[in-house]
Each structure stands twice: as C-alpha cells, then as structure tokens.
Amino acid sequence: MALDQITILGIIVVTIGLFIWGRWRHDMVALASLLACVFTGLIEPEDAFAGFGHPAVVTVACVLILSRGLQSTGAMDALAQKVVPKRGGITMAIAALTALGAAMSGFMNNVGAMALLMPVATDLAVRHQLPPGKVLMPLSFGTILGGMTTLIGTPPNLIVSGFRANTGAGGYGMFDFTPVGVVVALVGIVFVALIGWRLVPARTQAGASTFDTGTYLTEALVGDKSAAIGKSLAELVKMIGDDDAQVIGLVHNNARVSTAMPGLRVRAGDLLLIEAEPGSLSSVLSSLGLSLSADPQSDVAAKATVSTAPELSNGAGTHTHTGEISDTPEGEQETEHGKEGKKETKKDSDDKRAKEQDDLVMRELVVLPDSYLIGRSAEHLRLAGRYETNLLALSRQGRRSVKRLRSTPLMSGDTLLMMGSEENLARFANEQRCVPLAQRDISMPNKEKAYVALVAMALAVAGAAFGLMPAAISFATCVLAFMALKVVPLRNAYEAVDGSVVVLLGALIAVAQVMDTTGAADVVAKTMLENLAQENPLYALVLILVVTMTLSDFMNNAATAAVMCAIALSVAEQLHVNPDSFLMAVAIGASCAFLTPVGHQNNTLILSPGGFKFGDYWPMGLPLEILVLLVAVPTLLWVWPL
Incomplete structure (x- = not known):
C-alpha cells in the first residue's frame, strides 16, 4: 500500500476507536479526524470545509428546524392520542405506538419523534401496569426503523444519496428508500409488538406511578426541629432502612463526610446525602423531618425558606420564596393610615x-x-x-x-x-x-399554526418527492416559510439545529472522500472480497450489511455511513455489479443500532427512564438485527437486483 493509503486507514481506525471509546463527543472526534487529514496533506487546506456545504448537511439542518416546528405547535399530539388505543390489549397498543413512531420518524427527526411520544408511552405503561422500559424500548426501536423509509428519515440516508450523486448517477429520490425500508420496518414492528417487548428486562415494578429511574440521589436539609438532630449516621441508616433508602454521606460546612464515620452526629443545618427510590423519598423526608435542599448558589435560593415533607405522590412540592420586602413607600409608616x-x-x-x-x-x-x-x-x-x-x-x-x-x-x-x-x-x-416523563406539560398546542406546519411540510416533501427541486432546496424553502409564518419563533430557529451533528457530517464527508481519492477504499474492498466474500456478490452484500450494522451499534450512524459508503462503492465496482444494492445495504445497516445504548440517541434517551443497564438492549436487539438481516437481503436483491 502507498503511504497516503496507510495514513488515511490509520486515521479511520483511530477515529472509529475514539467513537467507540466515547470519552470525546462525536463532533470533536470528527473534527479531529478532518484536521488530521489536513495536517498530513491528504486534504488541501482550502478544501477542508467543503463538506459543510454538502446538500446532506443542509438538509439535515433544515429537517431539525422543521421537526422543532412540528413539536412546538402540537401538530402530532392529536394524531398520537387518536392512533394509540385507550382500550384493548398491550400487544395492539405497543404495535400502534411503535408504528406511529416509525411513521413520524420518516418525516421528522428521530429524537423529536421519540420526545413527542415518550409521555404517551408512559401513560401506556401505567395503564397496563408494565415497567416503562417494556414500552420505551419498542418505541425507541420503532423510531429508528422508521428513519430508513425515506430520504430525510435519518442522516445516513442523505449521506448515502450524496455518495451516489458523486458517482455521476444522481442522488436518490425521496421515496427510493421506501420499498426496502417499509418492508424491514413492518417486519420489525410486528416482531417488537408480538415478541420483542416480552424480551426487554423488567427493571421496574409493575404499576409504578412514575418512571423507575433507578434511585435518586438528593440532598436533604436538617432543620431545627428535625428528628435527625443528634443521631449518628449509623442510627439514621437503621431508621430509614425499611424505606428502601440509605444515607450515603453528610455535608457539614460545605465539606462532604463519608458514612465511613458512622459515629458522627448530625447537627441542624447539615445536608444529608440520601439515595432512595422515587416512591420512598417522601416517606424518608417526613419520618426524619427533613426538607429538600434548594440551590445554594442562587441569590433567590439564598433567601429561600423551604417547607418540609413534600408529597411526591400528588404533585405538591416544597415551596421556595424570597425574604420579606416591604412595598410601603418611605415616610408612610409614621401615619396611622x-x-x-x-x-x-x-x-x-x-x-x-x-x-x-x-x-x-x-x-x-x-x-x-x-x-x-x-x-x-x-x-x-x-x-x-x-x-x-x-x-x-x-x-x-x-x-x-x-x-x-x-x-x-x-x-x-x-x-x-x-x-x-x-x-x-x-x-x-x-x-x-x-x-x-409523566405528563405532556411542555407542549402548547396551536391549531392554526399546526395546520400551517403540516401543509408546509407536505409541500416540501412533495417538492422533493416529485423532483420539482432538490431536497435541500425544498426543505430550506419550508424552513423559510416556518420562520416567516412564525411556526418556529425566530429566536428558536437556529437553536433547533444540533451543531454537533452539522460538524460531524461536514467533517466526515470530507474524510470519507479521502478514502476514495487515495484508493484506500479499494484496498479494503479487495481484502474483504478475497478473504471473506470469496468474490461472491451475495456474500459481499451480506458482509457489507453485517459490518455496517455492527459499527452502528458502537459509533454514530452517520459516521458509520460515511465510512462504509466508499467501501461499498469500491466492492460493487470490483465485482461489476449494481452499486445501488450495496449503498442501500449501508443505509439499512446504519439504521439498525439495537444492541447498545450508545449506537443511537434514542437508545441513550431511554437509558435512565427505563432503568436500563448497558447490556439490557441485546435481548430484544440481537433477534431484531438477525431478523432485519434475513428480511433485508432478499428484499434488496428484489428491489435493487445485482
């Protein structure tokens, strides 16, 4: 191999390692990879940021803004309430919720769809006396599956389309992903609804009134009349042991003291660090006469008086108010009036x-x-x-x-x-x-703006679907309409754009192109064909799909697509077969992050509310990925024959 090929492959390997390590945020890793290419001479300095002008980057930014508009107007809330049945069995309810999540994810950001439907999932879990994770994980997987059905459903699809355009064949249309994507998504939803949710580990008690988020760590203030005054830490541990709670530390004069000093006596003004189940927290505070601590660094909190024994079960909370402030003008106090x-x-x-x-x-x-x-x-x-x-x-x-x-x-x-x-x-x-988690307290529905948002979004999709204009132009026009009609407030428009995603895409598109220009992708493809696929196109297609799925479980799916597209195109060229089959395999594989909580943002989002551990995803995720593989390969060969 040539020196530039060895260099870019080394950079890619280190990049993948940093993604999996997870210590650096994905946009930092991507930018570091881009700059490494510049410093080693693989990319000319004037071309370093050309990827940020790629249509895929523009389209993703526009879709994020449009998703914010659909959320803030409540355009999808009524649909969610109508689609998910209020009565009936849990199987039908999970099927309806997962299908709705998949359908929404085809036309808006996956995380936005997940955020909209999480409260619905909560109510569903409570209604059927299920641990919330049993509903949250199917919903998360459904929104991920739905992203593979359209061009704008997920960033990897836009990246795949961009690589196809670079070959001179033109980018994919809005619904070119639909035939394969819908089949895979439907099979996945049926599996999740009938079997999959039963495989999800139950990390909470059925019938819980709120999400089981594991245990809470809280700081409780010892008041002047608290029953904890004068008690040792060892005595307090025994007192609250029956309430599924424990004292794990003490803060005295802003210094934390460990429970390794069990004989230490508690005094008024101390802060007890208590670890408790959400349902036990109120009982512990009441029995010891403690109050939840306000933010001590705030000017307002410094003047605050916090009442004791809040009742978590009925929503009533502690009260914080400012100190006494007289509204009487100076001089009036001398008169009776x-x-x-x-x-x-x-x-x-x-x-x-x-x-x-x-x-x-x-x-x-x-x-x-x-x-x-x-x-x-x-x-x-x-x-x-x-x-x-x-x-x-x-x-x-x-x-x-x-x-x-x-x-x-x-x-x-x-x-x-x-x-x-x-x-x-x-x-x-x-x-x-x-x-x-528990209620839809944020959404402020506006029917008029909701209708405007839905009509504008439909026109944008139609414009891109029928080839009237490129996807980036169509959705940029819709964003302008959203801003002009105040569907999205101007002050919030750019806040909706996730800068880390933009940096990730813009940087890695340029890095992935180096794989092609240096011939490194050809080297990797030739090695895979000779040693693993044995020059067989079908084996090569399966290999590309499996490798992409595996990488997407441990690193960002957009990054996975950017790396694998160059290799997929090179494999197709060397085998003299249809490159669309391999690019679509990358698109499907990049949207199948079901084994870990780090492969997709939605999996991360449900980690704490579901009370999950890192290894709780594969019991349902692994069978689902195997099912996707078995369904996707014949469907790909049928829709995009070799």
Whole structure:
C-alpha cells in the first residue's frame, strides 16, 4: 500500500476507536479526524470545509428546524392520542405506538419523534401496569426503523444519496428508500409488538406511578426541629432502612463526610446525602423531618425558606420564596393610615405567596442528547434566579453520583426531579432541551399554526418527492416559510439545529472522500472480497450489511455511513455489479443500532427512564438485527437486483 493509503486507514481506525471509546463527543472526534487529514496533506487546506456545504448537511439542518416546528405547535399530539388505543390489549397498543413512531420518524427527526411520544408511552405503561422500559424500548426501536423509509428519515440516508450523486448517477429520490425500508420496518414492528417487548428486562415494578429511574440521589436539609438532630449516621441508616433508602454521606460546612464515620452526629443545618427510590423519598423526608435542599448558589435560593415533607405522590412540592420586602413607600409608616397600608400590603404579599405555594409542582425531566445542560452543574445554572425552579434530585442510569448534587455535571439521559410552577418548568424544559416523563406539560398546542406546519411540510416533501427541486432546496424553502409564518419563533430557529451533528457530517464527508481519492477504499474492498466474500456478490452484500450494522451499534450512524459508503462503492465496482444494492445495504445497516445504548440517541434517551443497564438492549436487539438481516437481503436483491 502507498503511504497516503496507510495514513488515511490509520486515521479511520483511530477515529472509529475514539467513537467507540466515547470519552470525546462525536463532533470533536470528527473534527479531529478532518484536521488530521489536513495536517498530513491528504486534504488541501482550502478544501477542508467543503463538506459543510454538502446538500446532506443542509438538509439535515433544515429537517431539525422543521421537526422543532412540528413539536412546538402540537401538530402530532392529536394524531398520537387518536392512533394509540385507550382500550384493548398491550400487544395492539405497543404495535400502534411503535408504528406511529416509525411513521413520524420518516418525516421528522428521530429524537423529536421519540420526545413527542415518550409521555404517551408512559401513560401506556401505567395503564397496563408494565415497567416503562417494556414500552420505551419498542418505541425507541420503532423510531429508528422508521428513519430508513425515506430520504430525510435519518442522516445516513442523505449521506448515502450524496455518495451516489458523486458517482455521476444522481442522488436518490425521496421515496427510493421506501420499498426496502417499509418492508424491514413492518417486519420489525410486528416482531417488537408480538415478541420483542416480552424480551426487554423488567427493571421496574409493575404499576409504578412514575418512571423507575433507578434511585435518586438528593440532598436533604436538617432543620431545627428535625428528628435527625443528634443521631449518628449509623442510627439514621437503621431508621430509614425499611424505606428502601440509605444515607450515603453528610455535608457539614460545605465539606462532604463519608458514612465511613458512622459515629458522627448530625447537627441542624447539615445536608444529608440520601439515595432512595422515587416512591420512598417522601416517606424518608417526613419520618426524619427533613426538607429538600434548594440551590445554594442562587441569590433567590439564598433567601429561600423551604417547607418540609413534600408529597411526591400528588404533585405538591416544597415551596421556595424570597425574604420579606416591604412595598410601603418611605415616610408612610409614621401615619396611622400608613400602618394600615403596610398591614394590607403584608397580607396581600402573604396571600400571593400562599397562591404561589399551591401552584408549585414536581416534575421528572430527562436531559435530551442535544440539551444545553450537558456538562453543566446546577450551581452554574442558577436555576432559582433564572427560572424560579430548583433541582431536587438526580438519577443517572441507576448509578450513585460521587459529587455534591449541585456540583455534578449533567449528562444526556439524566433524570432530574425539578420543583417549580407549571409555567416555569415548561419554560426551563423548552429552553434547556428536556422532556417530561409523566405528563405532556411542555407542549402548547396551536391549531392554526399546526395546520400551517403540516401543509408546509407536505409541500416540501412533495417538492422533493416529485423532483420539482432538490431536497435541500425544498426543505430550506419550508424552513423559510416556518420562520416567516412564525411556526418556529425566530429566536428558536437556529437553536433547533444540533451543531454537533452539522460538524460531524461536514467533517466526515470530507474524510470519507479521502478514502476514495487515495484508493484506500479499494484496498479494503479487495481484502474483504478475497478473504471473506470469496468474490461472491451475495456474500459481499451480506458482509457489507453485517459490518455496517455492527459499527452502528458502537459509533454514530452517520459516521458509520460515511465510512462504509466508499467501501461499498469500491466492492460493487470490483465485482461489476449494481452499486445501488450495496449503498442501500449501508443505509439499512446504519439504521439498525439495537444492541447498545450508545449506537443511537434514542437508545441513550431511554437509558435512565427505563432503568436500563448497558447490556439490557441485546435481548430484544440481537433477534431484531438477525431478523432485519434475513428480511433485508432478499428484499434488496428484489428491489435493487445485482
């Protein structure tokens, strides 16, 4: 092999290794790969960012904005409520929900479809007394399957289309993916509804009123009248042992003390670090006379008074209010009339506070993969000051945090127990990209704008489907219409674009092209053909599909498609067969990330709400991937013959 071939293959191997390692975010890995190509002379500096102008990148950005519009107007909510049956068996309900998720994912972002339907899945699980994971995982897999049915359903399809266009054959049309994609998706949905959901590990107790998010780690304030005062840590552990809770630490004067000092006595003002099941948290707080700690770093929280014993089961929460502020102008206090005015003002203030206390609720919110909260802690967010809300507890994949609650950096998939008014919690969730677990508290339906959104989206799809204009132009026009008609507020339009996805696509498209220009893809393809496929086109097709599926389970599916497209085209060229068969195999394989929580964002999103572990995905995911392989290969040969 030539030096440039060895160099690009080395860069690709390191890139894949970094994707699987997961320590760096995928856009950082992609950008590092691109710059490595530039520094080694494989890409000219002036051509380094040419991939960012690729139609696939533009189309993905547009689809993200359009998905935000469909979400914010409530355009899909009514459809979801009508399609998913209120009565009947669980099999039909899961089938309807999964099919709806797949259909929505064909025309909007997968994560957006998942976020819209998660509350529906919650209600379904509660109604049928099932652990939420039994419904969440089928929904996640359904939205992933649905993405393979259209050109805009998932970024890998757009990348595959771009590689085909680079060969001179032109890109794929809107529904060129549909014949194979629909067959695979339908078979997958039938499997998930009849058999698959039964294979999902049950990580929660049936009949739970909320998601089992594992255990919450929370900080509880020891008040002046708390029963915990004077008790040793060892005594507290025994006191709450029957409530499925445990004391894992103590914070005294901002210093954390481990339970390795069981004889340490608790004093007023201390913070107890308690790990408890969501349903047990209220009981523990009541029995010990503790209160959930507000954000100590906020100016508002610093003046806050927190009431004790919140009732989690009925939605009533603790109350945080500011210190006394007199509304009486200076000088009025010297007159009798002024004193009466002061009394009235104080009474009005008390009434207002009482009303505010009644309005406070608790909500469980999941941090989305594109949330602005990721990597930031509660003490940096100033929640009480900015949103008049408090972070009360955190659950992360059932694992205990080793830091203070307020200083723990948040991660994708974390479940947050938040307290505040309905309006403030909705604003926080919308602005910071979180999704509620139990209820649809965020969506503010607007029928007029919903109809506008659906009509504009239908016209955009039609424009691309009938070849009236390229997909990127058609959807960019729809985005302009959304902005002009205020379907998506101008301030939120660009917030809907996931910058990490744009960087990932723009960088890796250029890197993948180097595989072709240096001939490295030909070398890999020849090695695969001679040693594994034995020059047999059918074996080669199966091999491409299996390798793509395997890579997509451990690295970003768009990155997988970018790497495998060049190899697929080279294999087809060397065998002198139809390249469409192999490109479509890459498209199918890149949309089959069912074995791990890291292969697709939707799998990550359900990790904490479902109480799942890393190995909980393969019991349903592995049979599904084998089924996809058995169905996809003959369907590919029928629709795109060799």
